[in-house]
Amino acid sequence: MNNVGDKIRTAARLLGDRGVQHLALYAVRRYKYPVLERWVRWFPTNNPIRQPQILQIEISSKCNLRCPSCSLTREPLPGRNLSLDDFKKLLAAVPFKPSIVSLNGIGEPLVNPALFAILDYLESEDISCSFFTNGTLLNRRTREQLVARRCVVFVGISCDGASAEVFERLRLGADFRSWLENVTEFVRSAKSRQPIPIQTALNTVLSRENADEVLEIVRLGARIGFPSVSFSDVVVNDDSTAGMALTPKEIAVLDREGAIRLGQKLGVTVQFSSFARRPRPRLNCFQPWEYAQLSVEGDVLPCCAILGSDQAQVMGNVHTADFRQIWTGPKYREFRAAAAEGRNAVCNRCPYY
Numbered sequence: 596m597n598n599v600g601d602k603i604r605t606a607a608r609l610l611g612d613r614g615v616q617h618l619a620l621y622a623v624r625r626y627k628y629p630v631l632e633r634w635v636r637w638f639p640t641n642n643p644i645r646q647p648q649i650l651q652i653e654i655s656s657k658c659n660l661r662c663p664s665c666s667l668t669r670e671p672l673p674g675r676n677l678s679l680d681d682f683k684k685l686l687a688a689v690p691f692k693p694s695i696v697s698l699n700g701i702g703e704p705l706v707n708p709a710l711f712a713i714l715d716y717l718e719s720e721d722i723s724c725s726f727f728t729n730g731t732l733l734n735r736r737t738r739e740q741l742v743a744r745r746c747v748v749f750v751g752i753s754c755d756g757a758s759a760e761v762f763e764r765l766r767l768g769a770d771f772r773s774w775l776e777n778v779t780e781f782v783r784s785a786k787s788r789q790p791i792p793i794q795t796a797l798n799t800v801l802s803r804e805n806a807d808e809v810l811e812i813v814r815l816g817a818r819i820g821f822p823s824v825s826f827s828d829v830v831v832n833d834d835s836t837a838g839m840a841l842t843p844k845e846i847a848v849l850d851r852e853g854a855i856r857l858g859q860k861l862g863v864t865v866q867f868s869s870f871a872r873r874p875r876p877r878l879n880c881f882q883p884w885e886y887a888q889l890s891v892e893g894d895v896l897p898c899c900a901i902l903g904s905d906q907a908q909v910m911g912n913v914h915t916a917d918f919r920q921i922w923t924g925p926k927y928r929e930f931r932a933a934a935a936e937g938r939n940a941v942c943n944r945c946p947y948y
Contacts, residue, residue, distance in 0.1 A: 647922070650693045651888040651899065652685055653677070653700025655707040660729055660768040664755070664800045664839055666832050667701045668767075676707040677891045679716060685889045688913035695748065698726040699899075700890060705732040711740050718746040725749035727798065731769045733777040742784045742793065749794040750785065752778055752821075755804075757811035765804055775819075782820045797821040801867075802829050802839040809854050817861035824858065827868040830900050831944060880942065883931040887922065889913060895921050897930055900945050908941055 656674035658667055667674070677685070686696070696717065698704045704726045707713075717724050723746050730752040733741075741747050756762030759771035766774075785793035797816040799805070805812070809826065816824040829840045841849070851867050858865030880898075888896040893914040908930065911921035921927060933939035 646691050647885060647887040649697070649882075649886040650689060650695075651697040651699060651886070652682065653702070653888065653890045654682060654698045654704055654710065654713060655702035656700055656891050657706050658701075658703040658729075659706055659731060660703070660766055662729075662755070662766055663804075664765065664802060664829055664836060665701075666830075666836075669833065669835070670701070674702055675891055676709065677713075679709045679712040681891075682709070682713050683716065685893060685913065688889070688893070688918050689887075690917075690919055692720070693722060695723040695725060698724055700888065703729055703732070705737060711744075714741075714744045714746055718744055722746065723748045725751075727751040727753060729753045729766060729769065730778045730781075731766075731774050733781045735780075738777070738781045738784055741781070742788050745791070747793055748791070749796075750781075751796045751798050752781075753798050753800070754778075754812065754815070755800055755802075757808045757815045761805050761808055765800075765802075779819050786820060795821055797824045799824070799826050800829055801826040801841065803841055803845060804839060806841060806845060806849060809849065809851075810857055813854050813857050813861065813863060813865055817858075817863045821863060823864040823866065825866045825868055826854075880934070880945070883927070883934050897927065898941070898945075 654677040656667075656670075657676060658665075658674075661668045698710075698713070704710060705728050714724065725748055728750060733752075741750065753766075754762065754774075755765035756771075762771040762774070763769055782795050785795050797812075797819070799812050801809070812826075813824050829836050831837045831840050854867075855865045882899065883897045886897070886899070888899060890896060893912045895910045895913060895918070897908060897910055910927045910930065911924065913921070930939065934942045937943070
């Protein structure tokens with residue numbers, strides 16, 4: 596969460612329990628980040644939040660690709676898919692009914708053979724869902740099955756290159772021509788679904804390997820029919836990803852404004868998500884307060900950017916502890932306090948912090 600409006604709403608909710616919601620709104624509007632930062636630094640160790648606003652349940656820790664920017668490529672274990680029964684257990688472990696659930700984790704949701712059964716269950720419970728996919732498995736049957744389920748409200752699709760050479764180098768195991776055909780057909784079907792279309796977006800992990808293709812990726816997104824194209828930073832979690840991250844010199848010459856203007860000309864919203872932000876002593880990320888992820892194993896994680904085995908900060912496991920105790924427990928509170936005070940080692944490595 597990076598814009599001021601989101602921060603205002605967060606502050607209002609955090610402080611609402613103390614009967615000063617109007618004061619929070621006034622103060623944050625006037626002072627914005629500094630006041631909110633001071634309040635949030637005080638808040639985590641005194642009054643845990645009622646419940647997360649964003650719930651993510653990982654339905655697969657497997658993937659059909661091996662991408663150099665992804666920590667899964669270097670995972671020692673093969674991963675597994677979540678069964679429908681296991682998914683029900685994880686959802687039941689959360690003491691509230693979410694309005695929407697993200698089905699992502701470290702893996703690819705479409706490799707899970709129980710995906711459509713899980714979607715049917717969510718639909719029967721009147722819960723919407725969203726997920727990101729690499730798009731390589733969006734064959735005709737899968738496209739039809741997704742579009743037919745009204746619970747699917749958003750599908751983000753990853754693309755790290757506008758040419759076959761770059762795309763296939765960064766998406767190991769993918770075929771660019773097949774990907775392009777499948778994704779184009781899916782976006783067309785998603786936009787035409789009635790009565791409510793599926794929202795779509797194209798996401799690119801921007802690195803030294805594809806920085807020269809930024810404008811072409813915007814053009815590609817427009818040709819396919821995406822309403823938005825988002826460029827996100829490489830999350831550096833090992834030497835391999837550190838070598839892919841853009842250097843300050845490369846950042847300086849990147850024509851971000853040109854990409855945004857091109858998007859406007861083509862009718863596509865272009866965003867650079869917290870691009871190349873370096874850690875600084877000010878709170879910019881609210882995931883520890885807003886978000887919780889349940890892994891396929893039932894682990895509760897406070898952030899979507901620390902999924903690898905070398906990064907994961909597990910707050911607890913819903914198979915062995917009550918979710919409320921985990922969410923309001925000392926480990927979660929300490930993680931929040933450390934994040935707010937700039938002493939969280941995991942957060943300090945993240946470009947979105």
